Amino acid sequence: MIKPGKILPPVAALGAGVLLGLWLFGGGGDGGSEISLTSNPLFQGSEGLGFAAQQSTGQRIIVTDGQSIQAAVNSASPGDVIQVYPGTYRETVYIDKDSITLTGVVVEGEWPTLDGGGTLNDAFLYSGDNITIENFRITHYKGNGVMGQAGNNFVIRGNVIIDAGIYGIFPQFGRNGLVAHNLLTGIADAAIYIGMSDNVDVLHNEVHGNVAGIEIENSRHVLVEGNIAYDNTGGILVFITPGLPIKTTYDVIVRGNFVFENNHENFGAPGSIVANIPPGTGIMVMAGDDVVIENNIIRDNDNVGILITSLDILKQVSNDPDSEPNSDNVAILDNLMLNNGANPVGALKALMLANLQTRGPDILDTGGGTGKCILNAGRYRTLLMAEYANCDEAAKTTRSIRSMTLDQPVTGSVYAEDAMRENIGMRSWYAICSACHAYDIQLIGPSVQDIQAIYADDPGALADYIFSPIKVRDDAPEMPPQDYLTIETRRAVADFALAMEN
Numbered sequence: 237m238i239k240p241g242k243i244l245p246p247v248a249a250l251g252a253g254v255l256l257g258l259w260l261f262g263g264g265g266d267g268g269s270e271i272s273l274t275s276n277p278l279f280q281g282s283e284g285l286g287f288a289a290q291q292s293t294g295q296r297i298i299v300t301d302g303q304s305i306q307a308a309v310n311s312a313s314p315g316d317v318i319q320v321y322p323g324t325y326r327e328t329v330y331i332d333k334d335s336i337t338l339t340g341v342v343v344e345g346e347w348p349t350l351d352g353g354g355t356l357n358d359a360f361l362y363s364g365d366n367i368t369i370e371n372f373r374i375t376h377y378k379g380n381g382v383m384g385q386a387g388n389n390f391v392i393r394g395n396v397i398i399d400a401g402i403y404g405i406f407p408q409f410g411r412n413g414l415v416a417h418n419l420l421t422g423i424a425d426a427a428i429y430i431g432m433s434d435n436v437d438v439l440h441n442e443v444h445g446n447v448a449g450i451e452i453e454n455s456r457h458v459l460v461e462g463n464i465a466y467d468n469t470g471g472i473l474v475f476i477t478p479g480l481p482i483k484t485t486y487d488v489i490v491r492g493n494f495v496f497e498n499n500h501e502n503f504g505a506p507g508s509i510v511a512n513i514p515p516g517t518g519i520m521v522m523a524g525d526d527v528v529i530e531n532n533i534i535r536d537n538d539n540v541g542i543l544i545t546s547l548d549i550l551k552q553v554s555n556d557p558d559s560e561p562n563s564d565n566v567a568i569l570d571n572l573m574l575n576n577g578a579n580p581v582g583a584l585k586a587l588m589l590a591n592l593q594t595r596g597p598d599i600l601d602t603g604g605g606t607g608k609c610i611l612n613a614g615r616y617r618t619l620l621m622a623e624y625a626n627c628d629e630a631a632k633t634t635r636s637i638r639s640m641t642l643d644q645p646v647t648g649s650v651y652a653e654d655a656m657r658e659n660i661g662m663r664s665w666y667a668i669c670s671a672c673h674a675y676d677i678q679l680i681g682p683s684v685q686d687i688q689a690i691y692a693d694d695p696g697a698l699a700d701y702i703f704s705p706i707k708v709r710d711d712a713p714e715m716p717p718q719d720y721l722t723i724e725t726r727r728a729v730a731d732f733a734l735a736m737e738n
C-alpha cells in the first residue's frame with residue numbers, strides 16, 4: 237500500500253499512453269494502490285500528444301484529504317507525478333516549475349475537489365512548461381479554475397469546473413497545448429479561453445451555462461473539435477481583442493461540434509468583451525482570419541447560428557492600428573443548421589424588422605473582409621452574404637488535419653522571446669495582467685492609459701495596489717490580489733505598465 241505523503245520510486249519513461257491511461261482509469265479504482273499502466277489506444281494519436289511523451293519520468297507523490305497539494309508541488313522536481321486522492325482541498329496551487337503532472341484520482345465516484353469557498357481567486361496557476369492538470373473537480377473560485385501564465389506544452393483534461401469565476405480554463409500566452417474532456421459550467425466570462433496562444437487543440441469538452449462557452453482569442457493554429465456547447469450566451473467564439481500584444485487570430489478550425497440553445501442571458505462583467513455577445517449566438521467570428529467552420533450541428537440558437545463580424549460591433553473603441561478589424565478568408569462548409577433565429581435581439585432584430593421579418597437567420601455577416609466562401613449557401617437562411625463565393629470544398633476542407641499541436645515540446649515564448657526572458661515585468665504583464673487590462677480600452681479592468689494617469693510616476697504605489705487591491709470602481713468587479721508575485725516582480729510589472737506606449 238502507498239502511504240499518504242510518501243514519495244515513491246521513479247516511474248521512469250512512462251509515455252503519453254500511460255498518462256492517458258491514468259486519465260481514463262484514475263490510477264486505479266481499487267483504492268489507488270498502483271498506477272494503471274493500461275492505455276487506451278482510442279485516444280492515442282487522435283489528440284496530438286506527441287509532445288507529452290516526455291512527461292512523468294520522476295517520482296510519484298501522493299496527496300490525500302487533509303494534506304496540501306501546494307506542499308506536494310513545493311517538494312516536487314521536474315518529471316514528478318503528483319497523485320491527489322478524493323477530499324476537499326481549500327487552496328490555490330501555484331506551479332512555477334517545469335514538467336509536473338498533477339493527476340486527480342477518482343475513487344468510486346469520489347473526486348479530489350479544490351474548493352475556493354467563494355473567497356480564493358484561483359485553483360491552479362501554472363507558469364512552468366510541460367504541466368499536466370487532470371481529473372480535478374474545481375468549484376467556488378472567484379478568478380480562474382486553471383490559468384496558464386506563459387507555460388508551453390500544457391495538458392488540461394478530465395476536469396469538472398463549476399462556478400469558478402471569470403475564466404474556467406485559461407491558458408494565456410502559451411504554445412502547444414491540449415484542453416480536452418473537461419466539463420465547465422457557471423463561468424462569468426469564457427469557460428474555455430485560449431488567450432494569446434499558438435498550436436492548441438480544444439477537444440471533446442462540454443460547456444454550458446457560461447457567458448462564452450469556448451473562446452479563441454488572439455491565438456493562432458487552433459483546432460476546436462467535438463465539443464458540446466449549449467445554454468451559453470455564445471457557444472464558440474473566435475475573436476481578436478484589440479490592444480493586446482498578440483494582434484492576430486488566424487488558422488482556426490471549428491469542426492464537428494454540437495452548438496445548440498445558446499440563449500443564456502449575458503451575465504458578463506460590464507465592459508468585458510464578452511458583454512458584447514448577443515444572447516442566442518451559436519458561433520461567432522470577430523476579426524478572425526482563415527477560419528474554417530465545418531461539420532458542426534448548430535441548432536436552436538435564438539439570435540443567429542453563425543455570426544461573422546468585425547471589431548466595429550464592439551462598444552469599446554480601440555485605436556490599435558495593428559489589429560485588422562475584419563474577418564477574412566472565412567470558409568463555412570457543410571454544417572447542419574436548424575431552427576436558429578427564433579428570437580433575434582438588438583441590432584439584428586431591428587435589421588430583420590426592416591426586412592419585414594421577425595426571425596433571425598442561420599448565418600449573418602455584418603460586412604467587411606475578403607476571401608470568404610460558403611458551401612451550398614442555398615441550404616441555409618442567410619443574411620447579407622452577397623460577398624461570399626461558393627467554397628471549393630476540396631481546397632478548403634480540413635479533413636486531413638488531425639491536430640494543431642506540435643510533435644515536439646517547445647520552449648520560449650509566443651512573443652519576443654529574448655526581450656521576454658530578460659524582462660520579468662513584460663513577461664508578467666503579458667502573462668497575467670493583459671487578461672484583464674488592454675492598452676486603450678476597458679476590458680475587465682481599466683485601460684493601461686487610465687492606470688498610467690492614476691499612477692504616473694509612482695510604480696511603488698501601483699505595486700502595492702496589486703498586492704492587496706481595494707474596490708475602486710462601481711462598474712468593475714474587484715481585482716484579484718497578485719500577492720503570489722514577489723515584490724521584485726510587482727515592481728517590475730509596475731515599471732513596465734507605466735512605460736507602455738501601445
Ligand code: HEC
Binds near residue numbers: 665709713
Ligand atoms: C482577472 C482580472 C484582472 C487581472 C488578471 C489583473 N487586473 Fe488589475 N484590475 C482589474 C479590475 C477589475 C480592476 C478595477 C478594480 C476596481 O476599480 O475596483 C483593476 C484595477 C487595476 C488598477 C487600478 C487601481 C486603481 O487605483 O484604480 C491597476 C493599477 C491594476 N489593476 C494593475 C494590474 C496589474 C499590474 C496586473 C497584473 C499583475 C493586474 N492588474 C491584473 C482586473 C484585473
